[in-house]
Amino acid sequence: VSGKQHFADALHDRMEEVESQVVVGLDPRIDRLPQSLVDDVVDRHGHSPRAAAEAISEFNRRVLAAVHENVVAVKCQVAFYEKWGVEGLKAYARTVRRAWDRDMLVIGDVKRNDIGSTAGAYAQAHLGGRNEGMWRQARDFVVDAATVNPYFGTDGMEPFLERASKRKKGLFALVRTSNPSSSELQGIRADDGEQVFRKVARMVEQWGEPYRGESGYSLLGAVVGATQPDALESLREQMPHSLFLVPGFGAQGGGVEDVVPAFDENGGGAVVNSSRGIIFAWQTPPYRNRYGPDRWMQAVEAAAAHMQTELWEATH
Amino acid sequence: VSGKQHFADALHDRMEEVESQVVVGLDPRIDRLPQSLVDDVVDRHGHSPRAAAEAISEFNRRVLAAVHENVVAVKCQVAFYEKWGVEGLKAYARTVRRAWDRDMLVIGDVKRNDIGSTAGAYAQAHLGGRNEGMWRQARDFVVDAATVNPYFGTDGMEPFLERASKRKKGLFALVRTSNPSSSELQGIRADDGEQVFRKVARMVEQWGEPYRGESGYSLLGAVVGATQPDALESLREQMPHSLFLVPGFGAQGGGVEDVVPAFDENGGGAVVNSSRGIIFAWQTPPYRNRYGPDRWMQAVEAAAAHMQTELWEATH
Numbered sequence: 001v002s003g004k005q006h007f008a009d010a011l012h013d014r015m016e017e018v019e020s021q022v023v024v025g026l027d028p029r030i031d032r033l034p035q036s037l038v039d040d041v042v043d044r045h046g047h048s049p050r051a052a053a054e055a056i057s058e059f060n061r062r063v064l065a066a067v068h069e070n071v072v073a074v075k076c077q078v079a080f081y082e083k084w085g086v087e088g089l090k091a092y093a094r095t096v097r098r099a100w101d102r103d104m105l106v107i108g109d110v111k112r113n114d115i116g117s118t119a120g121a122y123a124q125a126h127l128g129g130r131n132e133g134m135w136r137q138a139r140d141f142v143v144d145a146a147t148v149n150p151y152f153g154t155d156g157m158e159p160f161l162e163r164a165s166k167r168k169k170g171l172f173a174l175v176r177t178s179n180p181s182s183s184e185l186q187g188i189r190a191d192d193g194e195q196v197f198r199k200v201a202r203m204v205e206q207w208g209e210p211y212r213g214e215s216g217y218s219l220l221g222a223v224v225g226a227t228q229p230d231a232l233e234s235l236r237e238q239m240p241h242s243l244f245l246v247p248g249f250g251a252q253g254g255g256v257e258d259v260v261p262a263f264d265e266n267g268g269g270a271v272v273n274s275s276r277g278i279i280f281a282w283q284t285p286p287y288r289n290r291y292g293p294d295r296w297m298q299a300v301e302a303a304a305a306h307m308q309t310e311l312w313e314a315t316h
Numbered sequence: 317v318s319g320k321q322h323f324a325d326a327l328h329d330r331m332e333e334v335e336s337q338v339v340v341g342l343d344p345r346i347d348r349l350p351q352s353l354v355d356d357v358v359d360r361h362g363h364s365p366r367a368a369a370e371a372i373s374e375f376n377r378r379v380l381a382a383v384h385e386n387v388v389a390v391k392c393q394v395a396f397y398e399k400w401g402v403e404g405l406k407a408y409a410r411t412v413r414r415a416w417d418r419d420m421l422v423i424g425d426v427k428r429n430d431i432g433s434t435a436g437a438y439a440q441a442h443l444g445g446r447n448e449g450m451w452r453q454a455r456d457f458v459v460d461a462a463t464v465n466p467y468f469g470t471d472g473m474e475p476f477l478e479r480a481s482k483r484k485k486g487l488f489a490l491v492r493t494s495n496p497s498s499s500e501l502q503g504i505r506a507d508d509g510e511q512v513f514r515k516v517a518r519m520v521e522q523w524g525e526p527y528r529g530e531s532g533y534s535l536l537g538a539v540v541g542a543t544q545p546d547a548l549e550s551l552r553e554q555m556p557h558s559l560f561l562v563p564g565f566g567a568q569g570g571g572v573e574d575v576v577p578a579f580d581e582n583g584g585g586a587v588v589n590s591s592r593g594i595i596f597a598w599q600t601p602p603y604r605n606r607y608g609p610d611r612w613m614q615a616v617e618a619a620a621a622h623m624q625t626e627l628w629e630a631t632h
Binding site for chain 1: 343345346347362363364365368393395396398399400401402403404405406409425427428429430431432434435437438440441448449450451452453454455456457465466467468469470471472490493494495496497498499500501502504505506507509512515516519
C-alpha cells in the first residue's frame with residue numbers, strides 16, 4: 001500500500017476513499033478469542049504457543065475481512081505477538097500481509113528506540129530497506145508506519161526519519177500517552193513553566209519539519225491519548241504539521257467528543273484507534289445483546305462502522 | 317542461571333565467583349563478522365536473512381566460548397537480531413540458551429514498555445511465566461533481566477516489577493542514556509531545579525524499594541551511561557539500592573576512571589557493558605596488531621580479560 005507516496009498523503013487518500021478516520025487495533029488476547037476458533041487449533045496443536053499463534057492469525061484474518069471497508073489502517077500491538085515467541089511474530093508478519101491484501105495501511109505499534117546505531121537497526125527491522133551491501137534484508141516486520149519512543153532525543157530519531165523518508169514510511173512518536181500514570185514523567189513542569197510532553201511535542205514538530213508531504217503533514221506524527229482531551233486540543237495547535245495517532249478510545253474511556261479536537265478543519269490530520277471496543281465487540285454491550293458468539297464477525301463489523309460514522313459526522 | 321535466587325543476589329554471586337564486573341554486549345553487525353565464518357554460511361544459504369542469522373549465531377557461540385570465564389553476563393541488543401526478522405530472533409533465542417549453558421546471566425537489551433496491559437504482555441515475553449490458564453507460554457525471548465523505558469510512569473512499570481519479582485528476574489530502567497542527544501529530554505530542568513533524569517532516578521529507586529534482595533539491591537536497576545561520569549557519581553548516591561547497568565564503555569568513549577563512581581565501596585552494585593570493544597577487538601588497536609583475523613577469538617578473550625582486570629583493580 002505505502003512505498004509509492006508520502007505516508008501522510010497515502011493516509012489522507014485512504015481516509016477520503018473509505019471516509020473513515022478509524023484504526024482498528026489488532027491486540028489479540030487468547031482468552032477473549034471466539035471459543036470455536038480456539039477449540040479448532042487446540043485440537044490440532046494442544047495449548048501450545050504455536051496453537052495460540054494460529055488462533056490469533058485466523059482471528060485477525062476474519063477481523064480484517066469484517067472491518068476492511070470501514071477503516072483506514074490496522075495497528076498491531078507487537079507485544080501481544082511477541083509474548084507467543086517466534087510463532088507469535090510469524091502471526092504478526094502474516095497479519096501485516098493480509099491487511100495489505102485488503103488495501104489497509106498497517107501501523108506497527110512497536111514503541112522501539114535506542115541510541116543511534118541501534119535505532120538504525122530497529123528502523124531497518126520495521127521500515128525495511130537494505131544497509132549491508134549484498135545482504136537481502138528480512139521483511140518479516142516491515143510495516144507502513146511504526147511508533148517510536150522519544151526518550152533518547154534527536155540521535156535516536158534520525159535513523160528512523162532518514163529511513164522513513166527514503167522508504168516512504170511513517171512514524172508516530174510518543175508525546176502524551178493514554179495511561180493513568182502518564183503525567184509522572186510526561187507532566188513534569190520545566191523551569192520555564194512548560195510540561196515535558198509539550199517540549200517533546202515541540203521536538204517532534206521540529207524533527208518532522210524537513211519531511212512534509214503534499215498534505216502539509218510530516219511523515220513523523222505523534223501519539224496523543226484520547227484520555228487527555230485538553231492536551232489534544234492545545235497540541236493540535238502546537239503541532240499543525242504532525243499527524244496524530246490517538247489511542248485510548250472506547251475501552252480506555254475516550255469518547256467522540258474527546259477526540260474531535262485532534263482533527264484539523266477538514267477532518268484530517270488524525271486517526272483514532274480502538275482495539276478491544278471493536279475486535280471484542282460481541283463480548284460487551286451494546287453488541288453483546290444483538291450478536292451472539294456465532295455472529296461475532298458481524299458485531300466487529302458493526303462496531304467499526306459505528307465508530308467510523310460517529311467520527312466522520314462529528315468532524316465533517 | 318537465575319530463577320532460584322533474587323536477581324541482584326545472583327548477579328553479585330556471579331561477580332564474586334568470576335571476579336568480574338564486565339558485561340559483553342552481543343550486538344552482531346554482519347559486515348564486521350569474521351570473513352571465514354560469513355563465507356561458510358553464504359556458501360550454503362546465499363546472502364539471505366537465514367544465512368545472516370546463522371552467521372550471527374555461530375559468531376556468538378564462539379564469543380561466548382572466548383569470554384565466559386571473564387564476564388558476569390552477556391547483554392543481547394535485540395535490535396541487531398530483530399532486523400533479520402524471524403530468523404534473527406531464533407538466533408537471539410539460541411544465543412540466550414548457549415550463554416546459560418556456560419553459566420552466564422543474560423540481559424535482554426529490549427528497552428520495551430507501553431501502557432499497563434501491554435507492558436504485561438511484554439513482561440511475559442521477556443521474563444516468562446504464565447498468564448492464561450492452560451496455555452503453555454513461549455520461552456523464546458525469556459532472559460534473566462530486561463531493560464525497560466520509563467516514559468509511561470508507574471503503570472508501565474508495575475507489570476514488569478510484579479512478574480520479575482515472581483520469576484526472580486531483573487530489570488534495568490533507562491535513566492541517563494549514553495548517546496550525545498540524551499540531554500534533550502532527560503536533561504530538561506524542572507521548576508524545582510532538578511533535571512528530568514534525576515526525577516526518573518528517584519522514581520526508579522522508589523519503584524524498586526519493595527523488591528530488595530539480601531545484597532540490599534533491588535531487582536530494579538538503572539541504565540546510566542559511562543559517557544556521563546558526573547551523573548554516575550551523583551546518581552550512585554541518590555540510588556543506593558539500584559544496580560547500575562553502564563553502557564558506553566570503550567567504543568562510545570567511556571573509560572575506567574569514568575565508570576568507577578558507578579560502584580559501591582565493595583566494588584559491587586554495577587556492571588559495565590562493552591560491545592564493539594570486545595566482540596570486534598581484533599579489528600582495532602591494540603589487538604589488531606597482536607592478533608590477525610585467524611586469531612580473532614583470542615583477541616576477544618584478551619579484550620574481555622583486560623577490561624575485567626582493569627575494572628576489578630580500580631574498584632578493589
